[in-house]
Amino acid sequence: MPCAGALAAQPQVLRAAVLTSLAGTQEVTLPHVLGPADFAPEGSRVRYRLDFELPAAAVAAAEDEPLGVYVPKMSLAGRLMLNGERVGACDLGALEQLRCLHRPYLFVLPASQWRAGANTLEFEIFATSRQMNGLSSVSIGPARLFGDGPYGWRRFEQVTVANGLAWAAFCMGGIALCVSLALRGECLYGWFGATALAIALSNLNYTLTAPPVPPQFFSWFVFSVNQAMVPLLMLTVLSFFRRDWPWARRGLIAFMLLGPAVVWLSGSNRTVVALLYVPFVLFGPLLAVAAIRWAWRSHRKADLWMALSFFSVVAVSFIDWFRLTGRSAFEGTYFVTYVIPSTIVVMGGTLASQLATALKTARELTATLDKRVAERTEALTLANQRLEELSTTDSLTGLANRRHFDDILAKEWQRARRLRHPLALLMIDVDHFKQFNDTYGHLAGDDCLRQVAQILKQRLLRGSDTAARFGGEEFAVITSMDLEGALHIAELIRQDVENHPVSVDGVDAVHVSVSIGLSALVPDGSRSPAQLISLADEALYRAKRAGRNCVRAAAAQCVAA
Template sequence: MVSYTLLLDLATLPEKPLGIYVPKMSLSGNVYVNGQLFGACERGQLKEVRCLHRPYLFTTPTTFWKLGQNEIRFEIFANGRQNNGLSSVTVGVIHALESRFYQWRYWLQVDLVTGLTWLSGLLGVMALVVAVALRKGSVHLWFGLTSMANAFANSGVFMSRPPIDSEWFSWIVFASRFASGHLLILMFASFFDKLTPRIQWGVLAYTVLSVALIGLSGNNRLWVTVLYIPLLLTIICMPALLFYWTWKTRQVKHIFASIMMSLITVASSFDWLRFTGDSSFVGMYFIPYSYSGVLFMFGGMLLVLLAFALIRSQNQSAELELRVAERTDELNALHDRLLNTEIDRSRTQERQHMLQDMHDGFGSQLVIAKMMVEQNQMSQESLGRLLEESIGDLYLLVDTLGNSDNYLPNALVDFRFRTQQRLAGTPLKLHWNLEVEHAPEVSPEVVLQILRLVQEALNNALKHAKATNIHLEFTYDQVGGLLTVSVADDGVGIDSTVSIVGIVGIVGIVGIVGIVGQPVRGRGQKNMMARARAVGGRLSVSNSHLSLSSSQPGTLVQLLVPLPH
C-alpha cells in the first residue's frame, strides 16, 4: 500500500460540495479528507478491484472541509507487475470539473472502448457463424477469434470489479491481449491468401506456450516483455510485407487492409514504450482503440465483401437459371422435333406395313384372279368367293392397324362383328368364347397376324371342311402369360397332325419351324405356319372330334402365343 498526501488551503468554507478529480490511480485506492475516509474508487477490497483504466470524480460534502489547510490523502494499492501510482489531482467546483475534464475523458477511456469492443465482438460472432457454415479455415475464422480475444483483453478497461480472482483476471487480460496480437497476424495472412499450415501451427504453438509461461510467472513484467518482442517485431514488419503483396495484387481491399495494419503498428510502438515505462503515467494505451477500431473496420469490410459475394452468387444463380431455362426450351423444342420425326417415321412405317400387307394379302390375290379371269380359268362363283375374302381381309387390315389403343379385346370384338356379318347368309353357326379381359397390350402387327391366321382357318373350313358349326375361342392365361387361339369345326377333318413350333417370344425372335407327321400341303396352311412363326407362337392342326361321327372328325387349329406381362 502506498500513500500520497496533498495539502489544500481554503480561505473560506465551500458553500457547495467540492469535487476531487483524479485522471488515474493504479491499481486502486481510498480517499481521505482531513483524516476522514470519504470512500474508495470502487466498492470492495482494494486488492480485488481495478481502477487504473478510468478517471474518477469524487463529490465531497462541505462538512469534510475546514478553513485554512486541508489534507487530502490517497491510499493506493500497488504491485510490482504494473506501472502503479497516482496522477495529478484537481479540486474544484463539481460542474466545472465534470464538463472540463471528467466527461470527455470518461467517454474516451471507457465508453468509446466499450462501444468499439461490443461492435467488433458482434462482428466477430457473425464471422464465426460464417466460418462454421463454410466449414473451412477462412479469414472469417481468424477474424472471429481475434475479435473474441480482443473483447476479453478490453474487459480490463470497462470492468472495474472482476467476477473472479484479480490475479486470474489479470492473467486473462494479459493472455488475451497477447493472443489477439498473434491471431491478428494470422487474420491478415489469411486475408492475403498467404497463410500456410506451417505458419498457422507455428504461431498458435508459440501463443499457447507463451500464455502458459505468463501465467506460471505470475504475470511477471520481464517475462511479458521478452515474450512480446517477437510479436512486436512481426507487427513492425507486417505493413511493409502487406504493401508488397498489395502492390502485386492491385486490389482495393488489400490497400485498406495494409492501412489498417499500419495503424496497429503505430499504436503498438507507442504502447510498447508506455509498457516499458518510457511514457507519461497518465497517458492512455492506444492498443484498445486501434485494435477495436481496426477490427470494426475490418469486420465491416468482410461484411461488405460477403454481401458483394452473395449478390454475385445470386446474379450467377439467376444467369444459370436463365441458361438452364433456355437450354430446357431448346431441349424441349428438339424433343418435339424428334417426337414429330418419330411420329412421321412411325406413320410412314405403318403405311409401308399396310401397303406391304395389302400387297401380300388380297392385293396378290386380286392380281392372280385378274390373270385367271382374263384366261377364262376362274368361274364366277370362285371369283365371288375370292372377292369376298379380299374384302374381309381389307376390313381386317383397317380394323387392326387403326386400333390405336393396342387393346386386344377391342380388336376381337371388331373381328367378331365383321365375321358374323360376312357369314350371315351361310348355313354355318359360329360359337364365340372370348376370355381376354386381362390380356396386356399387343401391337397391331401381332394382332393382324393372329386374326389373319384365324381368318385363314375359317376360309379353309368354308372351302373344304363341309362343317355346320365352328367354335372360336380366345383365352389368356394371366399366370403363364399365354394366349390360346382355337378354331374348331365339325367337318371332314384331316388325315394327319401337323405341329408347328416356334421359340416362345414375340415378334423379333427367330422361330424354329418343325413339321411332325405328314407334311401339310396347300397355300392356306402354309400361310398359317408363316404367321405363327411371325408371332413366335406354336401352331398345331389336328382333328377336333366335335362330332361323334367317324366320318366327320372335324378340324382343330390351335395357336399358342406367349405375351409379355
C-alpha cells in the same frame, strides 16, 4: 489562497503531495510513479496526503453547486478521505481485489465535509510491481465543470468507447466463427473470429473494476489474451492475402501456446511481458510492408484497407510498447485499446463486403445455372419427346409404327373390355401398289403412301382413334365403334382415297384405290387382340378377292365400291 470566483472559473489543480510508503515519508510531485522500495513485492498500500486552502466563500457556494474532486488515475485501486473522513473509493470491496487503473473518477462531496481554510485530501493506493503508477494530479472545483469537461470526455473515451469497441469486436468475432464453421475449412474467418474475441476479452481490463476472479489470475488472463491477440491478428493478415509462410505460421501458433505459460511463471511481470513482445516488434513491420506490397500489386480496395489497417496497428504498437516499459506519460490509455478494435471493425467490414459479394456472385451463378439447367431440361424433354416420337412413329408417313400400334391395341382392348364397349379394327391395303412402284418409281410410291396417310389423319377426328402403318403398303385404324360405325368410316376412307388423285412428280395425278377389311367386337375373356387382327385381315383378303376398292367386314357381305 484562491478566491471563490477563481475556483468557480478555473478548478484548483493539486500537484504537491506527501507520500507515506514502506520507504518512509517524502514530498512528491503529481503525477507520481512509485519505486520498488515503496511497496511489498506482492503488493501493498501507500498513502498520498494533499493539503490545500479553500476560501469560506467557496464552501458557502458549495451549498448550491457541489464541489468535486477529479482524479484521472489511481494506480490499481484507491480510496479517498477528506479531512479524516472516508468519502469514496473507485469501487466496492477491498482495494487488493479491485482494478481501477484505466478509469477517471469524480468524487462529488457535500458542502458539510469541506472546511473554510485548511483541508486535507488523503488517497490510499494499492500498488504492485505490475502497476507502479501511484497517483495522477488532483483537481478541485465545481462538479458540473468536471462532468461537462475533462471527466466527462475522459470517461466517454476510456469507458464508453472502450466498452462499445469491445462489444463490436465480440459480436464480429462470434459472427465470423459461425461463418467459419459454416464454410468448413475457410481459415480466414476462423483466425479473424478468434482475433476479434481476443480483442474483446483484452478490453476487460478497461471494463471491469471488480473482477470475479483473483487479481493474480485476472492479470495473467489479460496479459495472455493481449499476447495471443497479436499473433492471431498476424495470422488473419496472412490468411487474408492467402500467403503461406510455414515458418511464420508455426512460430505464431507456438507463441500463442507458450506465451501464457511464461507470463504465469513470471507472475505477470511487466518486464517479461514487454520482452515477449519483442519478436512481434521485429516481425510486425516486415509483415505490414509485405501486406502493403501485396495490396499494391492486387489493385483491390479491400486489400488496401486491410494492409493500411494492419500498418496502423503496427505503428501504434511501437508507442504502446515504450509505454509498457515505463517510458511514457503517466496518464492515458494504450492506443491499441482503440486502434486494434477499430482495425477489427474495418477488417470485419471488409470481410463482410467480400462475403456479401461472394454471396451475390453465388446467387447470380445459381440463377444462371438454374436457367441453364431449365433450358437443358427443356431441351432434354423435347429430345426425349422427339425420341419417343421416333420410336413410336413411322418415319415415312408420320403415323404410328407397328410397335406403337401393338401397344395401343393392347391398351384399347383392356379399356374396351373394362367398359364393355365395342372395338373395331380396319385393315387398309393400297391396291396394286407394286405395279404403281414399278411404273412411277419408289419415290413416287413413297409420296403415294404419305398422301394416303394424310387422308387417314384428316378422316379420323375422334381423339381415341389411331391410324398406323401396319407394314409396306398396309395401314390399320383402331376405333371405338361398333360394326355399323366402323363400316361407315371405312367407306368414307375408301371414297376419300378414290376421290383424291395422287400427285406424281408434282404434275401428274394418278388415281389409286384401297381395299379395307374390318372386324368389330366387344372384348371379353375368351378373346384376344390377335383374334381382332386375324378377323380384320381375313376380311381384307375377302375385299381383295372381291375385286379390290371395296370394304368387307368379318362374317358379313362385302360392300361394293
